[in-house]
Amino acid sequence: MADLLTDQALNELELSDREFIRYSRQVMLEQWNEQGQLTLKKAKVVIIGCGGLGNIAASFLAGAGVGQLVLVDDDCVELSNLPRQLAFEEGDIENAKALALANRLREQNEHIEVVAQTQRFDADDAHHLFNQADLVLDCTDNFATRYALNHSCVAHAIPLLSASVIGWQGQLLLVDPNQMDYGCYQCLFDSAQDSAANCTTSGVSGAAVGIIASYQANEAIRYLLGQRSSLASSLLLIDSQSLQNQILKRAYDENCSICNAPRQKENVNVD
């Protein structure tokens, strides 16, 4: 994968008149403003998984003007994806999801750069993939990749915004390398989770996917804008049937083999 922009090019970025008009409604927001828009333009977000969550979250980030998006997925579009993977059309069936989504995002916003990787997330490639990344979105559909991604993000000190959905329910949390007192994904769910339940076997509401992906995109934008996210210290449970959300406070697990190992190493170094 080619690097997207050099440091010099990033520093020289500014908003064109056309971009300013395009983004004018969000720039009006006090917490966003023109400087924030420039920050988004300079940002690089890696999206792992281009299914339901990735489709919608990526579309919001592209629309908002996040300058560099990297899409990673090895799947192809299927007919049964279309009710919730709204960036895809019938003509995309059997095409690679990452490529189809990248094409759609480029059509959506001429001012951003999109790179597609048509392969499954590989921890051995994380160093290159995460190079200069500001944020990683976990939009995957299986526990094995979720744990591998969590491990890689902790190891590379890259913030990870993890979303998941099944049925009518979703979960969302942020693993922030600057706030590791609240632990990582594995502190919350140890790695021996029952893996049978997924959208293929248990079903999923397309609109519920949209709700959770929208939360994920909104939180990603807020994080990139430098706003404090309560999801760094908590887990959001979303129930689109009862319309009840629950915020649960997290804490790191001293037995966690992923994020507690560096912590112990730090303690040894201090001593």
Added chain:
Amino acid sequence: MSTNKNHVTINNSQTICITPGVSTVVDVMIALEINKKVAIAIDNQIVRQSRWPKTTLNGGENLSIFAAIAGG
């Protein structure tokens, strides 16, 4: 009406009896016959799994019991 001190509430619906100051999170799991992997929060504070055996309940708490989901 029964006193809350002898009960905990599970996911804002079901209640079960406990022995205040004695029953632990693990006792509740056994009583509910939950043997799959879950996470637990007591009054919206997640309790790390390694502390379940030593976390005693005083009665009146609300326990949120939920499993990880992987769909995307």
